[in-house]
Amino acid sequence: MARVSVTTSEEQAVVIPRSREEAVAAFGAGDGVTVMGGGTILMPELTSGRVRPERVLLLGRAGLDGQKEDGARLVIGAGVRIADLMDAPEPLGTAARRVGDAEIRSQATLGGNLCATAGADYPRGDLQAPLIALGATVRSAGAGGEHVEPVEEFLAGDPSSRLVLEVEVPTDRRGAYASVGRPHAHSYTILAVSGSVGPDGSDLRLAAAGAGPKSVRLDGPDGDPASSAGVALADDALASTWYRKKMLPVLVARVLSDLKENA
Amino acid sequence: MKAVGARLPRYDGVAHVTGRTTYVDDVRVHGMLWAKALRSPVHHAGIARFDTAKAEAAKGVHAVVTCKDVPKNVYGHLEALGIPADEPLLADGEVRWKGQPIALVAAESEEAAQAAVEAIEIDFDERPALFDIRTAGDPDAPKIHQWGNWYPHYEGGMDRRQIRKGDIERAFDQADTIVSGVYRPAAIEHCPLEPQTALVVPEPDGRLTIYSCTQALYFSMGVVAAHLECPLNKLKFVGGTVGGGFGGKVDTASETVTALLTMKSGRPVKWRWTREEEFLCSSTRAPWHMEISDAVTEDGWILGRKMLTLHDAGAYARFSPYGVTKHSFHHTGAYTIPNLHFDGYVVFTNRVPTTAMRGFGVTSVSFATELHVTRVAQVLGIDPFELRLRNANRIGDTSPNGISYTDPSTVPTILAIADAIGHELGAEYRTMSRDRRAGELLPEHLVDQVGSTEGH
Amino acid sequence: MNLTINGVEHELSSPPLGSLLAALREEVGLTGAKAGCQQGGCGACTVLVDGEPVRACLLPLAAVDGASITTVEGLGTPEHLSPVQAAFHQEYGSQCGFCTPGMLIATHALLQRTPSPSRGEIEDALRGHVCRCTGYVKIIDAVEAAANGATAASGAGA
Numbered sequence: 001m002a003r004v005s006v007t008t009s010e011e012q013a014v015v016i017p018r019s020r021e022e023a024v025a026a027f028g029a030g031d032g033v034t035v036m037g038g039g040t041i042l043m044p045e046l047t048s049g050r051v052r053p054e055r056v057l058l059l060g061r062a063g064l065d066g067q068k069e070d071g072a073r074l075v076i077g078a079g080v081r082i083a084d085l086m087d088a089p090e091p092l093g094t095a096a097r098r099v100g101d102a103e104i105r106s107q108a109t110l111g112g113n114l115c116a117t118a119g120a121d122y123p124r125g126d127l128q129a130p131l132i133a134l135g136a137t138v139r140s141a142g143a144g145g146e147h148v149e150p151v152e153e154f155l156a157g158d159p160s161s162r163l164v165l166e167v168e169v170p171t172d173r174r175g176a177y178a179s180v181g182r183p184h185a186h187s188y189t190i191l192a193v194s195g196s197v198g199p200d201g202s203d204l205r206l207a208a209a210g211a212g213p214k215s216v217r218l219d220g221p222d223g224d225p226a227s228s229a230g231v232a233l234a235d236d237a238l239a240s241t242w243y244r245k246k247m248l249p250v251l252v253a254r255v256l257s258d259l260k261e262n263a
Numbered sequence: 264m265k266a267v268g269a270r271l272p273r274y275d276g277v278a279h280v281t282g283r284t285t286y287v288d289d290v291r292v293h294g295m296l297w298a299k300a301l302r303s304p305v306h307h308a309g310i311a312r313f314d315t316a317k318a319e320a321a322k323g324v325h326a327v328v329t330c331k332d333v334p335k336n337v338y339g340h341l342e343a344l345g346i347p348a349d350e351p352l353l354a355d356g357e358v359r360w361k362g363q364p365i366a367l368v369a370a371e372s373e374e375a376a377q378a379a380v381e382a383i384e385i386d387f388d389e390r391p392a393l394f395d396i397r398t399a400g401d402p403d404a405p406k407i408h409q410w411g412n413w414y415p416h417y418e419g420g421m422d423r424r425q426i427r428k429g430d431i432e433r434a435f436d437q438a439d440t441i442v443s444g445v446y447r448p449a450a451i452e453h454c455p456l457e458p459q460t461a462l463v464v465p466e467p468d469g470r471l472t473i474y475s476c477t478q479a480l481y482f483s484m485g486v487v488a489a490h491l492e493c494p495l496n497k498l499k500f501v502g503g504t505v506g507g508g509f510g511g512k513v514d515t516a517s518e519t520v521t522a523l524l525t526m527k528s529g530r531p532v533k534w535r536w537t538r539e540e541e542f543l544c545s546s547t548r549a550p551w552h553m554e555i556s557d558a559v560t561e562d563g564w565i566l567g568r569k570m571l572t573l574h575d576a577g578a579y580a581r582f583s584p585y586g587v588t589k590h591s592f593h594h595t596g597a598y599t600i601p602n603l604h605f606d607g608y609v610v611f612t613n614r615v616p617t618t619a620m621r622g623f624g625v626t627s628v629s630f631a632t633e634l635h636v637t638r639v640a641q642v643l644g645i646d647p648f649e650l651r652l653r654n655a656n657r658i659g660d661t662s663p664n665g666i667s668y669t670d671p672s673t674v675p676t677i678l679a680i681a682d683a684i685g686h687e688l689g690a691e692y693r694t695m696s697r698d699r700r701a702g703e704l705l706p707e708h709l710v711d712q713v714g715s716t717e718g719h
Numbered sequence: 720m721n722l723t724i725n726g727v728e729h730e731l732s733s734p735p736l737g738s739l740l741a742a743l744r745e746e747v748g749l750t751g752a753k754a755g756c757q758q759g760g761c762g763a764c765t766v767l768v769d770g771e772p773v774r775a776c777l778l779p780l781a782a783v784d785g786a787s788i789t790t791v792e793g794l795g796t797p798e799h800l801s802p803v804q805a806a807f808h809q810e811y812g813s814q815c816g817f818c819t820p821g822m823l824i825a826t827h828a829l830l831q832r833t834p835s836p837s838r839g840e841i842e843d844a845l846r847g848h849v850c851r852c853t854g855y856v857k858i859i860d861a862v863e864a865a866a867n868g869a870t871a872a873s874g875a876g877a
Contacts, residue, residue: 014735014781036779043777044758046736048537049377056736060782101847103772103825104759185846186760272808279816280804280823282751282791289750456755456763456817456851506753506817507851538756 013055020165023062027163029143033057035163037079037112040104041124057163059111064165072172078111078164082127085110090175091194092130095209098192099126101185110167114138114151115159118213123188123238128155128215130177132207133194136169155214172199176258178251180210180239190239191247193218195255204259206252210234211244218252275504286506287460287474288535295462296325296369298524298534299376301383302544303358303365306394306613307407308387310356310365317382318368323375326528327383329366330355333523334492340482340515341582347416349409350579350616352490352519358387359407359578360615362544369524369532392613396552396573399610407578407611414576414584414609422608424584424591426663429602431558434567434708438558442639446555446631450575451548452541453620457506459536459545461517463525471525472499475518478508486515487522498522510619514546514581549583549617550575551627555635558602563645565636565654566708567602570594572628576609577616583609586624592664593625596632597673598651599660601709648681652692659699660709671697720784724749725793735781740764742780743790751791751820755849762848765821766790772828791820794827803827803865812861814852822848826862835866 017023034053045051064079083105085096116125131151138154140162179192189210206218233244278284330353339348354365370376391405399412415422462474477483524532552573558566576583587607640647656671720731733742755763759774767789795801813819829844
């Protein structure tokens with residue numbers, strides 16, 4: 001069991017910024033700072049002693065929990081609870097409804113889910129795939145100041161060096177979602193496909209959660225959405241690569257069919 | 264009889280719904296220390312180097328215990344049933360399963376105890392591990408237990424639980440068909456909501472008060488007294504309030520070590536397992552491997568059964584020999600089979616030792632028997648209800664271990680099920696009963712089966 | 720850290736990054752909420768924070784400064800059981816009792832916002848609560864009984 005740093009609870013600093021500006025200033029470049037949104041992912045690590053951070057930034061009062069419509073875009077604060085995303089633009093809404101259970105959803109945040117630990121044992125970033133499918137952008141602060149980037153680029157970087165402020169999603173696309181069933185509310189996602197198309201049915205975007213530690217975009221370079229040849233499919237305690245490989249085209253077909261039907 | 268059939272309130276109901284039921288973790292004692300365990304990170308290894316000095320010197324630590332602190336480290340919980348001791352309370356020179364406890368620390372906080380555990384210096388010489396019970400007898404299988412790879416201490420020095428009844432070779436000669444199957448139920452984790460927890464309090468008169476979540480207070484008291492080599496009246500067990508056990512809280516898995524920490528520190532000590540420890544290190548229901556071959560006639564009589572059972576006991580015997588014995592007694596299930604050839608082995612592996620869980624030893628063989636009888640029906644093209652009714656236990660039939668049935672419920676139960684789901688039965692089957700066999704229900708091969716067992 | 724717990728104000732000195740569960744159990748002495756898994760996976764630690772059911776094991780104490788907490792002890796007493804507590808007792812919705820406090824809190828919150836839930840809505844509300852003893856049927860029966868009792872009571876103007 002690795003420890004991040006040798007720090008007893010008396011020595012841990014807790015910072016509770018009261019505004020977005022305070023949060024950005026307290027985060028700095030992210031060195032030595034551990035961010036906590038709802039706590040649903042981080043608290044078990046603290047309680048068990050697997051993670052012993054020097055400085056924890058609690059974001060619950062930083063005013064990042066608002067949602068604002070801006071034309072055909074919805075700006076969602078990083079601190080928005082997953083429970084408040086259940087009617088978000090599809091497929092984000094459906095994915096949010098499937099996260100954990102009611103209590104978890106009312107504590108967990110969008111930012112926390114986006115930045116979920118990418119270990120093979122902890123595939124918990126279920127909202128990453130719908131955000132990729134929607135073509136969402138992420139505004140974050142950190143070294144070099146604030147910037148906005150597509151969510152796939154954010155995920156390809158190191159989330160611990162960025163403070164997510166808000167996520168922007170389009171409200172004028174159609175979405176669909178299909179997943180392998182989970183035995184119970186707390187089971188991790190084995191495989192779930194999110195898809196969306198523009199208002200005119202073009203610009204198909206597909207993404208998968210559960211294929212690996214982080215969600216991935218699915219469209220092949222040739223634009224063939226069913227092409228999963230390039231997608232690395234995990235082989236783990238939840239499911240084998242063989243099983244995921246069987247299920248991926250099934251889920252993709254369902255999403256495509258739903259997107260056509262809802263036209 | 265006033266209580267049977269009446270709706271009586273649970274005596275603990277009001278306490279449960281007001282959050283006042285006191286589980287071990289809810290007991291508050293002044294000056295209590297928290298315990299944490301050093302557990303083996305490997306499946307099978309010798310302990311090459313082991314130094315607890317840094318843990319003993321760590322901040323907030325009041326006691327560290329190892330096998331050296333246990334007056335009687337190896338004690339057989341079922342010695343009274345003839346199962347000799349094989350398992351150390353704390354690992355001594357080697358580890359045989361991942362998660363096996365090696366040392367315990369008592370400190371001012373869980374955090375301090377955990378930090379001290381991580382300060383213990385220990386090196387392992389890893390050894391090959393055995394996980395597949397089917398390979399335990401292979402010439403190149405690693406030898407993982409001082410008794411060999413399976414339990415050798417059944418009566419008469421037998422290395423298996425054996426049942427022989429009637430004439431199995433004749434049954435197989437007379438059969439029209441042999442139907443075979445292999446059944447392999449997996450391990451099951453009890454997963455009680457309450458994790459294993461023990462709290463031990465030193466009393467001024469030298470006794471120990473042990474708050475325990477055990478399902479078996481007197482049994483656990485005996486186990487603790489045996490390990491500590493102390494008289495029973497030194498111990499006061501407080502318990503009976505269990506947050507779920509299902510058979511997984513009879514192993515006395517936490518009380519003894521916690522008592523040692525209390526004795527060494529002079530302070531009350533609580534050891535509360537984490538959920539990870541419950542899932543990874545607590546005993547489970549055993550995995551089984553069962554091979555059944557039934558000699559059957561075209562018209563649906565099961566003349567004889569050959570059965571091989573391999574039971575995965577994990578690293579140590581615990582209650583497994585007893586479980587396999589019960590399993591053997593029930594290996595024909597609800598049906599009467601006059602010719603039997605059963606061998607059951609308690610096989611060791613480098614996995615967490617297995618233990619009792621509801622229906623210990625019997626659920627496995629019920630599962631296998633029911634699936635197998637259905638398979639027989641499918642092979643013969645006979646209705647599975649009718650096949651069952653024909654072979655069902657009746658008054659005067661005998662079990663594999665020679666018990667004569669006085670009131671078996673198989674026939675009425677099957678008829679009730681058929682009725683409930685609207686399954687049509689042939690006329691002769693609809694009128695069957697549990698009465699002693701006679702006429703067509705007593706063919707020649709069943710005539711001598713009453714009282715003809717030679718069980719072991 | 721200042722909290723109102725079951726209507727009583729408390730000033731707590733437990734570590735700010737320790738869980739609310741640990742503070743309730745160890746500092747305040749309210750042991751109704753249980754440490755079943757400390758990962759949010761079993762529901763036995765559930766309490767109300769400002770009326771919402773949450774996992775006390777997943778909340779750092781610092782995050783609930785100033786909040787109002789309700790534990791199972793605040794729902795009712797042996798002398799005055801709440802309707803939900805009475806229903807669980809009468810319908811045998813509890814065997815070993817370890818999951819019961821969490822179930823009661825979630826049920827209480829459910830019936831506050833949905834006085835006549837369907838069986839599906841009950842299952843959704845309790846979906847995160849594990850019970851290893853009862854098989855859940857009697858728990859759901861108890862919630863329905865509590866809902867029926869409450870509806871009847873409010874119908875009679877009680």
